[in-house]
Amino acid sequence: MEFDSTKIYGIVGGLGADASAKLYLDIVNGTISQNNERYPAVLVWNIPIKKVDDEALMQEPRDDKNVVFNLLKDAVDRLSRAGANVIGIACNTIHFLIHKLPIYNNVSFLNIVDCTVEKIKNLNVSNVGLLATTSTIKSGIYSNPLSQHGINVILPNENDQRIVVEIIFKVLEKREDSRFKDEIKRIIKAMGVTTVILGCTELPLIFKQSDIEDVIVIDTIEVLRESMMNATG
Amino acid sequence: MEFDSTKIYGIVGGLGADASAKLYLDIVNGTISQNNERYPAVLVWNIPIKKVDDEALMQEPRDDKNVVFNLLKDAVDRLSRAGANVIGIACNTIHFLIHKLPIYNNVSFLNIVDCTVEKIKNLNVSNVGLLATTSTIKSGIYSNPLSQHGINVILPNENDQRIVVEIIFKVLEKREDSRFKDEIKRIIKAMGVTTVILGCTELPLIFKQSDIEDVIVIDTIEVLRESMMNATG
Numbered sequence: 001m002e003f004d005s006t007k008i009y010g011i012v013g014g015l016g017a018d019a020s021a022k023l024y025l026d027i028v029n030g031t032i033s034q035n036n037e038r039y040p041a042v043l044v045w046n047i048p049i050k051k052v053d054d055e056a057l058m059q060e061p062r063d064d065k066n067v068v069f070n071l072l073k074d075a076v077d078r079l080s081r082a083g084a085n086v087i088g089i090a091c092n093t094i095h096f097l098i099h100k101l102p103i104y105n106n107v108s109f110l111n112i113v114d115c116t117v118e119k120i121k122n123l124n125v126s127n128v129g130l131l132a133t134t135s136t137i138k139s140g141i142y143s144n145p146l147s148q149h150g151i152n153v154i155l156p157n158e159n160d161q162r163i164v165v166e167i168i169f170k171v172l173e174k175r176e177d178s179r180f181k182d183e184i185k186r187i188i189k190a191m192g193v194t195t196v197i198l199g200c201t202e203l204p205l206i207f208k209q210s211d212i213e214d215v216i217v218i219d220t221i222e223v224l225r226e227s228m229m230n231a232t233g
Numbered sequence: 234m235e236f237d238s239t240k241i242y243g244i245v246g247g248l249g250a251d252a253s254a255k256l257y258l259d260i261v262n263g264t265i266s267q268n269n270e271r272y273p274a275v276l277v278w279n280i281p282i283k284k285v286d287d288e289a290l291m292q293e294p295r296d297d298k299n300v301v302f303n304l305l306k307d308a309v310d311r312l313s314r315a316g317a318n319v320i321g322i323a324c325n326t327i328h329f330l331i332h333k334l335p336i337y338n339n340v341s342f343l344n345i346v347d348c349t350v351e352k353i354k355n356l357n358v359s360n361v362g363l364l365a366t367t368s369t370i371k372s373g374i375y376s377n378p379l380s381q382h383g384i385n386v387i388l389p390n391e392n393d394q395r396i397v398v399e400i401i402f403k404v405l406e407k408r409e410d411s412r413f414k415d416e417i418k419r420i421i422k423a424m425g426v427t428t429v430i431l432g433c434t435e436l437p438l439i440f441k442q443s444d445i446e447d448v449i450v451i452d453t454i455e456v457l458r459e460s461m462m463n464a465t466g
Contacts, residue, residue: 002303003281014272017261021254028250028279029407038283039247045315046261046275048236054272070235082278082315174262 010084243317365432
């Protein structure tokens, strides 16, 4: 082998593709900016999910073993087979199914939700805003572990949550709009929080820390990238 | 298997990463725009090449079996092992080594140079401009097959070729500059051609058909995408 194969990144991608490509490029750029002499070994697998299943997944945390779970298991199997040993999924929503995945030997599996919760705990806050799919919210993957640490999860009101989901769908379909940035900013301000989790990987594609003052923006793609780069293969 | 595994795209990437991510996203978007109900199965492998080897590769077509060729063979092996059966490399330069790769059963290997030559032949032109790395030019991977079909390859003058290579290096290093577009346009106009091949996958990242009038721009990433999508797995 020409390179050190103890660190081969695997990205379970396609949920959606743009977020996955961003994580891939961020790992490449992060590696080069650390003055590595070599580009990183990265594998990306775009899950061939049906559009209707992807959309249903975001609305309701369905325990759909026959479709989504099998695609997820196939993804991790496939990445491991090709050598990946530090694996992450560039999507928050699907993490309600993660505890059902088998344990893979010799693979560090980085859970974007766990990594983000860990980061929030270290911020010493009592409230945190969450912008996410309805499925992520209903499943409690963020609110359960955060409440155990005495941190309240603040959600948008019902109408704003509908707008957040609409924006996520439109970003996925590449129907981006310059007004999305202002809408997201307005929704965060209405929540009255000083820290907010962009708990869906489509959101960092259109909204960044530099777009809002006086609120700490937690970009989950960036949290996952950092965790994967710090992990041991 | 939840999906049709007879068409799993494999992208040998990292030469460079941005071009590879573009090809990946273009395949996803191309699939969705054909009204497919399912997102495509795509694997991307970012070759962990050393920066110095990558830079040397672009300057001189070195037959470096011990380093670059091994990484290339490993890439195709790895993608095949994970199931890819329609494989392409998002890079022109490295194609001087392609004829040395073993034949892979059950894999359609799409050669970006062959696909582009085929396209040029069908345009019924006698001259075509080529913007590429010095290595691509010296190796004759474009000029040899095109001259066999009576098509002259027109190159930039020595000074302009130096500028083209400088631009490619800077795009690879993300040191993009708004002046690159004007420089490329000037160089194409100076070549006096009506058709030009962007024969390095970094170039379509900064220059498009819409940036120039009266010249047909052949984007090799787009040619490879189309060929991969039309191929049978």
